[in-house]
Amino acid sequence: EVHLVESGGGLVKPGGSLRLSCAASGFTFSDYSMTWVRQSPGQGLEWVSSIGSSGGYIYYADSVKGRFTISRDNAKSSLYLQMNSLRAEDTAVYYCARTRSGGDCYSHWGQGTLVTVSS
Amino acid sequence: DIQMTQSPSTLSASVGDRVTITCRASQSISSWLAWYQQKPGKAPKLLIYKASSLESGVPPRFSGSGSGTEFTLTISSLQPDDFATYYCQHYNSLPWTFGQGTKVEIK
DSSP: OOEEEEEOOEEEOTTOOEEEEEEEESSOGGGSOEEEEEEOTTSOEEEEEEEOTTSOOEEEOTTTTTTEEEEEEGGGTEEEEEEOSOOGGGOEEEEEEEEOTTSSOEEEEOOOEEEEEOO | OOOEEEEOSEEEEOTTOOEEEEEEESSOOTTOEEEEEEOTTSOOEEEEETTTEEOTTOOTTEEEEEETTEEEEEESSOOGGGOSEEEEEEOSSSSOEEOOOEEEEEO
């Protein structure tokens, strides 16, 4: 069974940094591209960043470009999101998700980790 | 960016009702559309991919249709477990974007 478990969320001051992790199990991690999606409190879903199965491609939403860095360690079956220069509008639950084979929709999701940016 | 607009924003229905949710794209996305169900405090769950393909394990009362710019998600007979918020998402071109959601409430 596929499992995705996020960690690393918490309270951080504006301008601060945080690193999210996503531990994957139950599938061959190196075969799949992975994605971070976030959801602000009471709001809808926003795609944040995606990375190819071998890290060969990386994409970011304009709202986080230059501030966030996605990476992965296939040997550890782990996905990461380094978040710098955090803003209040980055406050959200961050989900890692596995891309479905054949297209950029998301067949498996973690439970999410809450990031709160506040002074 | 391609904008995804769902209607209605909220839908009140009863168990057994046939429910239809519409998603419109601001430009053609071929069939690169997914539907998700989300319950409070939980992660989204993929229901439909490529506009009309049912994800494994999803009950057949869920179906999707459409192509180009107009898409629908239909629940043929609403069950108590189906009261949730539904989102469409395109994956035609970057950035992938979601609709604003449709909340299905108990009438």
